[in-house]
Amino acid sequence: MSCRTDKGSPNVVTQEPGRLQLDEETGEWVSKNELKKRTQKRAKKAAAAASRNTKSSVDGNKNTAAKGKAAEEQQSVVSSQDAMFGQGFLAEVYELRPSKNVVTRFPPEPNGYLHLGHCKAITVNFGFARYHGGRTILRSDDTNPDAEKEEYFVAIKETIRWLGFSPSQITYASDYFQRMYDLAEELIRKEKVYVCHCGASETKLQRGGEDGTSKRYRCEHADQNVETNLKKLCGMRDGEYAPQTAWLRMKQDIENPNPQMWDIAAYRIPQNQEPHFRTGTKWRIYPTYDFAHCLCDSFEGITHSLCTSEFIMSRESYKWLNQLLVEYQPMQREYGRLKAPLIDKNVVNGWDDPRLYTLKAIRRRGIPPGALLSFIYELGVTTSLSSIEIKWFEQSIRRYLEKTDPRLMLVLDPVAVVIEDLTEEQDLDNVPFSPKDPNMGSRKLRLTKTVCIERSDFREVDPGKDYFRLALGKTVGLLQMAYPIKTVSFTMDEATAVFDKDGKNPKTYIHWVPEGSPAAEVRIHTALFKSDQPGAAPGGFMNDLSQDSEITWPNAMIEPGFYEVRRRAPWPKVEGDQEESEGGQVNPESVRFQAMRVAYFAMDPDSTDDKIVLNRIVPLKEDSGKTG
Numbered sequence: 001m002s003c004r005t006d007k008g009s010p011n012v013v014t015q016e017p018g019r020l021q022l023d024e025e026t027g028e029w030v031s032k033n034e035l036k037k038r039t040q041k042r043a044k045k046a047a048a049a050a051s052r053n054t055k056s057s058v059d060g061n062k063n064t065a066a067k068g069k070a071a072e073e074q075q076s077v078v079s080s081q082d083a084m085f086g087q088g089f090l091a092e093v094y095e096l097r098p099s100k101n102v103v104t105r106f107p108p109e110p111n112g113y114l115h116l117g118h119c120k121a122i123t124v125n126f127g128f129a130r131y132h133g134g135r136t137i138l139r140s141d142d143t144n145p146d147a148e149k150e151e152y153f154v155a156i157k158e159t160i161r162w163l164g165f166s167p168s169q170i171t172y173a174s175d176y177f178q179r180m181y182d183l184a185e186e187l188i189r190k191e192k193v194y195v196c197h198c199g200a201s202e203t204k205l206q207r208g209g210e211d212g213t214s215k216r217y218r219c220e221h222a223d224q225n226v227e228t229n230l231k232k233l234c235g236m237r238d239g240e241y242a243p244q245t246a247w248l249r250m251k252q253d254i255e256n257p258n259p260q261m262w263d264i265a266a267y268r269i270p271q272n273q274e275p276h277f278r279t280g281t282k283w284r285i286y287p288t289y290d291f292a293h294c295l296c297d298s299f300e301g302i303t304h305s306l307c308t309s310e311f312i313m314s315r316e317s318y319k320w321l322n323q324l325l326v327e328y329q330p331m332q333r334e335y336g337r338l339k340a341p342l343i344d345k346n347v348v349n350g351w352d353d354p355r356l357y358t359l360k361a362i363r364r365r366g367i368p369p370g371a372l373l374s375f376i377y378e379l380g381v382t383t384s385l386s387s388i389e390i391k392w393f394e395q396s397i398r399r400y401l402e403k404t405d406p407r408l409m410l411v412l413d414p415v416a417v418v419i420e421d422l423t424e425e426q427d428l429d430n431v432p433f434s435p436k437d438p439n440m441g442s443r444k445l446r447l448t449k450t451v452c453i454e455r456s457d458f459r460e461v462d463p464g465k466d467y468f469r470l471a472l473g474k475t476v477g478l479l480q481m482a483y484p485i486k487t488v489s490f491t492m493d494e495a496t497a498v499f500d501k502d503g504k505n506p507k508t509y510i511h512w513v514p515e516g517s518p519a520a521e522v523r524i525h526t527a528l529f530k531s532d533q534p535g536a537a538p539g540g541f542m543n544d545l546s547q548d549s550e551i552t553w554p555n556a557m558i559e560p561g562f563y564e565v566r567r568r569a570p571w572p573k574v575e576g577d578q579e580e581s582e583g584g585q586v587n588p589e590s591v592r593f594q595a596m597r598v599a600y601f602a603m604d605p606d607s608t609d610d611k612i613v614l615n616r617i618v619p620l621k622e623d624s625g626k627t628g
């Protein structure tokens with residue numbers, strides 16, 4: 001899952017050709033003037049489309065951001081799945097090849113855990129096929145055993161299921177190793193590949209030198225005859241060459257301005273010779289991404305091969321190779337990557353700490369899969385890089401949770417208040433889970449003589465007339481309760497209050513829980529790193545760690561209605577999210593609720609039968625996170 005380097009071969013494509021410029025939308029190399037003309041034309045078209053879009057998505061916009069903020073956020077707000085696939089870039093891609101049987105693929109390399117960026121790729125590929133009534137293959141792009149592990153692919157499958165997508169088939173590039181090898185020999189017979197022994201520095205010279213300006217040329221290996229090449233390729237296969245002393249190169253078009261056509265690698269001998277997690281030690285040589293990907297797409301009948309825009313130059317080599325070797329020609333198109341802080345693999349590899357942005361971590365933090373998908377739909381898809389800020393991400397998640405999460409009361413740091421004149425405990429029978437949606441149902445809440453409130457809602461010294469919570473002589477409302485209470489005295493451990501039935505309506509209502517409510521450990525996470533680019537910190541990302549990115553409230557209390565929320569989770573019942581964990585239990589992180597006045601929370605897998613552990617999903621408002 002790094003940008004493919006195909007380690008082991010000196011096929012390093014670094015230079016941009018001199019006079020011509022790349023048209024990133026079509027993948028063609030054109031003159032500066034032509035590119036300018038095209039860019040202007042597209043800008044006009046995009047402006048017209050944007051104004052059409054603004055008109056048609058007013059409703060979506062209302063929800064998505066305050067109107068004035070929309071421009072500031074610089075997001076193209078595309079509010080639904082239809083908008084993502086039925087208009088704009090992906091609709092144009094479909095029109096290029098309108099197909100009754102759309103087949104897409106999601107081809108991760110199993111060399112790490114998926115991150116937020118992959119969620120975009122999954123949504124694009126699975127969503128495009130689903131929208132057009134087609135299907136999607138999950139293909140393990142396992143051509144580099146030095147970096148890959150089965151455990152990663154197991155996690156990838158699990159994450160895709162959690163997001164609510166089902167592959168029509170699960171395949172492996174390694175399924176086709178023999179078939180690809182046979183095609184490599186065929187390519188030798190066609191005189192379109194040769195075995196080369198040049199190292200990295202020689203290859204760089206052949207490709208125009210350090211700055212790419214000297215004349216490009218081929219090495220003498222390009223002139224080897226078919227027989228020699230066949231013999232050498234078999235030699236590579238049979239272990240006669242040490243790693244990196246021989247590689248199979250495509251014989252493309254060295255004059256072409258596109259570096260992807262400068263005799264790039266087709267097969268290589270990996271440095272470490274790690275056994276492959278599926279084929280073991282059967283192979284000593286492996287096809288490169290450039291050789292394998294286009295062929296696998298053809299073998300599998302992929303109609304639209306959607307990948308990220310760093311592959312735009314590969315489109316030409318993709319077509320070149322397929323046209324030489326296979327009958328069925330799939331079509332590759334490229335969309336912009338998602339760039340978000342902390343999806344750099346060097347920083348997040350393998351962890352499910354809720355402060356990170358691997359999909360495992362996002363899941364553990366309690367973010368629902370439906371919220372992730374609607375975030376991607378809101379972002380929309382174009383050919384350019386979408387760079388997002390975490391605060392937009394959190395806003396989007398909050399909008400989803402606001403509509404879907406039941407509300408409960410949770411006190412982080414409880415302090416007791418005895419209601420002196422409450423003679424008998426009272427049951428409030430139908431306290432709604434949502435103030436807006438009666439379909440969410442209700443729970444029972446008991447008013448006990450002693451209730452627990454948030455320590456920060458009580459002051460021993462009254463701060464003055466602008467303070468509307470509890471202090472001696474002050475009145476405050478209790479959420480869900482008819483009458484406010486007024487403090488009459490306090491000690492170190494508790495306050496005493498009475499109902500204030502005749503006073504004015506209170507200015508403020510605070511949350512509370514009945515005495516004896518279940519205890520919970522609450523974890524509140526904030527950014528793990530101080531900056532958005534921890535990888536760039538002097539001395540490495542560890543130097544950028546924030547000291548207080550996890551605050552734990554060990555003695556929190558949650559109202560008993562939590563058990564009903566847990567029993568009915570997830571809200572709503574979304575595919576993937578409701579999948580049961582081992583033992584038939586609902587997945588803890590799909591037990592979510594809004595703790596009124598505090599934040600959105602989900603249960604952490606550290607919870608046991610006796611102990612509730614909660615993670616904050618997002619605060620109620622941007623930058624809040626306080627209780628008061």
Ligand SMILES: Nc1ncnc2c1ncn2[C@@H]1O[C@H](COP(=O)(O)OP(=O)(O)OP(=O)(O)O)[C@@H](O)[C@H]1O
Pocket residue numbers: 001002003004106107108109112116117118120121141306307308336337338339343345
């Ligand atoms: N940030 C991203 N935004 C959108 N798509 C992405 C992003 N990162 C990876 N993808 C896409 O996900 C698919 C699976 O690729 P793979 O896991 O091999 O990715 P990668 O580019 O090597 O990722 P990384 O280096 O970040 O782990 C590819 O089509 C890739 O283009």
Ligand SMILES: NC(=O)CC[C@H](N)C(=O)O
Pocket residue numbers: 001002003004107108109141289293306307308311
């Ligand atoms: N064409 C693509 O989608 C690229 C997938 C490939 N696994 C990668 O390394 O990124």
